[in-house]
Amino acid sequence: xxxxxxxMTVCDVSVHYGDKRALGGVSxxxxxxxxxxxxxxxxxxxxxxxRCLNRxxxxxxxxxxxxxxxxxxxxxxxxxxxxxxxRARVGMVFQKxxxxxxxxxxxxAFGPRIHExxxxxxxxxxxxxxxxxxxxxxxxxxxxxxxxxxxxxxGQQQRICIARAVAIAPEGVLxxxxxxxxxxxxxxxxxxxxxxxxxxxxxVIVTHSMQQAARISQRSxxxxxxxxxEVDGTSKIFTSPNDPRTENYITGRFG
Amino acid sequence: METKISPRxxxxxxxxxxxxxxxxTCLRFFGLTSILFGLxxxxxxxxxxxxxxxxxxxxTYVELEVTVPDSALLDAEGKVSEEVAxxxxxxxxxxxxxxxxxxDASGMRExxxxxxLVSANAGFDFKTRILHNPELLNQPLTVWFKTxxxxxxxxxxxxxxxxxxxxxxxxxxxxxxxxxxxASGLLERRFNTSFFTQADSREPExxxxxxxxxxxxxAILVMLVLTLPLAVxxxxxxxxxxxxxxxxxxxxxxxxxxxxxxxIVFGLLGLAVFLNFFQMPRSAPLVGGMVLxxxxxxxxxxxxxxxxxxxxxxxxxxxxxxxxxNMQAALDHVLPMAMPGVLTGTIIGVAQALGESAxxxxxxxxxxxxxxxxxxxxxxxxxxxxxxxxxxxxxRAFYEKAxxxxxxxxxxxxxxxxxxxxxxxxxxxxx
Numbered sequence: 001x002x003x004x005x006x007x008m009t010v011c012d013v014s015v016h017y018g019d020k021r022a023l024g025g026v027s028x029x030x031x032x033x034x035x036x037x038x039x040x041x042x043x044x045x046x047x048x049x050x051r052c053l054n055r056x057x058x059x060x061x062x063x064x065x066x067x068x069x070x071x072x073x074x075x076x077x078x079x080x081x082x083x084x085x086x087r088a089r090v091g092m093v094f095q096k097x098x099x100x101x102x103x104x105x106x107x108x109a110f111g112p113r114i115h116e117x118x119x120x121x122x123x124x125x126x127x128x129x130x131x132x133x134x135x136x137x138x139x140x141x142x143x144x145x146x147x148x149x150x151x152x153x154x155g156q157q158q159r160i161c162i163a164r165a166v167a168i169a170p171e172g173v174l175x176x177x178x179x180x181x182x183x184x185x186x187x188x189x190x191x192x193x194x195x196x197x198x199x200x201x202x203x204v205i206v207t208h209s210m211q212q213a214a215r216i217s218q219r220s221x222x223x224x225x226x227x228x229x230e231v232d233g234t235s236k237i238f239t240s241p242n243d244p245r246t247e248n249y250i251t252g253r254f255g
Numbered sequence: 256m257e258t259k260i261s262p263r264x265x266x267x268x269x270x271x272x273x274x275x276x277x278x279x280t281c282l283r284f285f286g287l288t289s290i291l292f293g294l295x296x297x298x299x300x301x302x303x304x305x306x307x308x309x310x311x312x313x314x315t316y317v318e319l320e321v322t323v324p325d326s327a328l329l330d331a332e333g334k335v336s337e338e339v340a341x342x343x344x345x346x347x348x349x350x351x352x353x354x355x356x357x358x359d360a361s362g363m364r365e366x367x368x369x370x371x372l373v374s375a376n377a378g379f380d381f382k383t384r385i386l387h388n389p390e391l392l393n394q395p396l397t398v399w400f401k402t403x404x405x406x407x408x409x410x411x412x413x414x415x416x417x418x419x420x421x422x423x424x425x426x427x428x429x430x431x432x433x434x435x436x437x438a439s440g441l442l443e444r445r446f447n448t449s450f451f452t453q454a455d456s457r458e459p460e461x462x463x464x465x466x467x468x469x470x471x472x473x474a475i476l477v478m479l480v481l482t483l484p485l486a487v488x489x490x491x492x493x494x495x496x497x498x499x500x501x502x503x504x505x506x507x508x509x510x511x512x513x514x515x516x517x518x519i520v521f522g523l524l525g526l527a528v529f530l531n532f533f534q535m536p537r538s539a540p541l542v543g544g545m546v547l548x549x550x551x552x553x554x555x556x557x558x559x560x561x562x563x564x565x566x567x568x569x570x571x572x573x574x575x576x577x578x579x580x581n582m583q584a585a586l587d588h589v590l591p592m593a594m595p596g597v598l599t600g601t602i603i604g605v606a607q608a609l610g611e612s613a614x615x616x617x618x619x620x621x622x623x624x625x626x627x628x629x630x631x632x633x634x635x636x637x638x639x640x641x642x643x644x645x646x647x648x649x650x651r652a653f654y655e656k657a658x659x660x661x662x663x664x665x666x667x668x669x670x671x672x673x674x675x676x677x678x679x680x681x682x683x684x685x686x
Contacts, residue, residue: 059575061499088578098569100588110587111577164577 007032007172007202008053013067015048015057022048026067026228028221030172035194035203037213037234040223041249046206049223050174053204054090055083071171088115090172091165096181097157099149099164104141107149107160108132111168131167135159135193155186162193172202180208191216210250214238222246301665308658314447314460315407316399317373317436319352323385323392335389346378349400356441357432368429372436374401376461399443404459404652406433410442413651450659454627455641459652462645464660466627468667470540470620470635471609475671477544477631478608479601482552487597489552490559491585495571514553521550522617530618538619538634546614551604558600562593594682602675609668612639638664 008030015023023045030036030053038046051057052065055076068075076086088111099107108128111117118124128145132138137159141147149160158178165173175194179187194203195216207213213220214234221231222241230243241247327343330336350370354360360369374380377400385391405424408414410433420427436442447460454466489510497503525546529535535542566589574584590597615621620636621644628635636644638660645657 054576056572056576059572084578084580087576091578092572092576094569094572094576096569098567098573100570100573101592110574110579114577114579114583114587161573164573168577 005032006030007072009068009070010053011068011070013049013052013065013069015045015052015066016064017060018062021226023052023226028228028231030202030204031219032202033198033200034219035198035205035217036219036221037217038204038206038221038223039208039210039213039249042208044223045226046221046223047176049228050176050204050206051092053172053174054087054092056087056092058083088168089170090174091168091170093158093161093165093173093175093178095177097154097161099152099157099160101148101150103146104149104152104160105145108164108167111164115168117168127167131163134166134197135163136189137163153186155182155189158182158186158190159193162190162197166197166201170201172204173197175203175205177206177208179212187212210238222249224249301662304658304661308655308660308662310411310413311450311652311655311659312447313411313444314449315402315410316443316445317353317402317406318397318399318441318443319349319373320355320395321348321352321381321398322395323348325393328385328389328392335386337386340382340386343382344378345382346375349373349377349381352398352400356436365428368426369432371403372406372429372432374403374458374460376456376458377401380461399445401460402442404650407460408651408655409433410437410444413655450656454625455623455636455644456625459648459650459656462653462656464638464641464663466624467636467638467641467660468663469628470543471637471667473540473628473631473635474543474547474615474620474637475605475608477541478548478551479605481545481548482555482604483597483601485548486552486555486559486600487590489556490563490597491590493556494560494563495581495585495589510553510556514557517613518550518611519613519617521546522614524549525614526617536632536634538622538624538636539632540620540628540635540637541631542618543615543620543635543637544631546618547608547611550611550614551608554607555597555600555604558603559593559597562596562600563589565596566592591682595679598675598679598682602672605671605675606668609664609671610639612637612643615640638667 006029010026010028010030013023013026014021026045026049038050040046048057051060052069053076057063057065065077067077069077071086071089074081100110102110105128108131109124112124112127118127129138129142132141137156140156141152149157152160158181162173162178178194179190182190191212194205197203205213205217217234219231220234220237222229222237222243222245224245230237230241230246232242237246238250241250325333326339327345327348328335328340330339350373353369353373354366357369360366380401381398402410405414409416409425409430414423414425416423416425416430425433433442449461450463452465453461453463456462493503493507497506525542529542529545530537570588570592571584574588575581579587615637619634621640622634622636623644624634624636626633642657642660642664645653645660648654
């Protein structure tokens with residue numbers, strides 16, 4: 001693992017929704033340019049944890065986050081950090097494909113536009129094209145960039161969402177069960193895409209599919225009842241986990 | 256065993272199905288009946304109003320022969336002069352034309368009774384016409400003049416002539432003259448254009464709706480310009496920025512309460528604040544619009560909040576996840592998707608404001624105004640108030656005008672709603 005420096009370091013993070021503790025004392029290293037999978041039963045806190053990593057939890061009223069999350073040595077929950085900048089540096093892809101009800105072009109151009117990354121319309125076009133190339137969709141949609149993204153299939157929509165996230169060249173991409181609403185063929189495409197993206201981005205993915213975690217991730221973290229039980233190389237987790245609860249979950253005895 | 260049980264269940268389900276179907280038929284019947292009932296009332300109401308009001312579209316005119324001498328319009332140098340025209344007795348010219356038809360009428364009383372057959376504004380209308388066409392001077396003209404409203408009502412059959420002479424507004428002598436004029440083809444019913452081009456008047460035959468319609472349109476415009484941005488911004492703030500807590504709850508409760516406050520209270524507020532404190536002009540559509548905007552603000556805020564809440568949160572998440580600020584997420588994505596709902600709320604608000612008269616009475620928009628307003632600070636009245644004023648008048652002709660004004664108001668409403676519906680369609684198509 002030494003050849004991958006840590007992109008993010010999580011130190012003793014707890015999350016409360018009002019009085020209810022959703023997550024307690026999680027510490028975890030997220031290595032750069034690797035895929036780390038978060039697994040665990042529904043309601044175990046993995047999505048909550050994921051949303052902490054780019055401060056999306058700020059938008060949920062009554063949600064409090066304690067502890068430290070370092071992105072390149074900087075605590076993202078420090079007073080002087082702007083959550084908007086954090087979200088630009090660490091993008092997010094959601095469970096249900098959620099393209100804006102606008103054209104394909106406008107969907108992908110939204111990020112570069114609001115961050116005023118480009119100087120000219122030609123530059124913006126380049127960014128949109130390379131983002132679509134990145135997700136392998138350029139041939140499918142290059143002649144209908146003006147069409148509404150809502151008309152695409154859900155697999156295509158999800159890839160548009162990924163293209164939208166990478167168009168602003170974030171350092172990390174968080175994915176919350178990106179394939180759970182898709183059919184196996186679309187899933188396979190997205191999995192291939194995620195593996196290819198790992199060359200440039202640090203990826204954290206929440207998944208309910210053991211096979212998916214095994215297929216694409218280098219490291220896996222098992223969450224259970226709001227706690228991080230175990231984190232290790234994916235092959236280690238799936239073949240000889242240290243904790244019996246991890247083994248039970250992986251072998252399907254509960255969860 | 257299972258094969259024995261299943262046919263028994265089927266029987267029971269079949270029996271219950273019959274009952275359920277009967278209930279459903281019953282419900283459907285009641286639903287249909289209430290809709291038909293409502294429709295019938297609407298038809299009766301509109302039919303009745305149309306029946307009363309449509310005759311106001313026509314106005315009775317009388318044909319008279321008049322010659323206007325040069326001296327009525329031209330000054331000493333032979334130029335058209337408004338001052339000379341102002342001094343001329345135009346009413347006298349018209350009356351002369353009428354007396355020429357009935358040379359027998361003699362004596363002060365009889366002549367005055369004869370004079371009453373033409374509109375009191377006939378001379379004024381005639382002056383305006385000749386001023387614009389000075390080439391008509393000094394030649395015998397055949398001119399159609401408006402008759403007075405009593406003659407108009409009699410010709411339209413709206414006057415009960417079977418009662419004693421002292422009980423009606425036209426004497427037997429006058430009726431005889433009218434019948435004579437009608438028999439010789441000198442009376443004609445023509446389209447009453449002045450109803451759509453003039454403001455209020457003491458004489459029903461000259462009274463028009465344009466002044467009130469302009470007043471209404473200006474007040475609604477002011478209301479929209481003030482309310483829409485305020486309401487949308489308040490709704491966005493309350494939905495996305497306000498921290499939940501006592502203060503926010505307090506604001507929410509009060510907005511809901513304000514929506515239920517009787518409209519006249521907003522009129523009193525406008526009187527106290529806008530007129531008395533800020534010394535704004537009385538009877539002005541500007542102030543009317545401000546009062547109406549106070550009144551409709553809660554309604555539109557509530558509707559806008561509901562529309563914003565109905566936008567899936569995934570859209571906002573998507574924008575925030577890309578590093579959009581809260582404001583960018585709200586304005587770029589949520590608001591366009593909420594726009595159809597916001598517009599629906601606005602339609603309701605506008606319809607409410609358009610039919611409102613009570614708060615406007617408080618700020619003086621109930622005045623008698625004969626000029627069509629041209630700016631928002633000109634004194635004006637609005638259509639519901641105009642209807643109220645006319646239906647309060649004694650003349651039968653005003654009653655007819657009030658009915659026509661109601662039809663016009665309904666038409667106005669339909670046009671505005673249609674515009675809003677088309678706008679909403681437009682937004683729905685693009686998002």
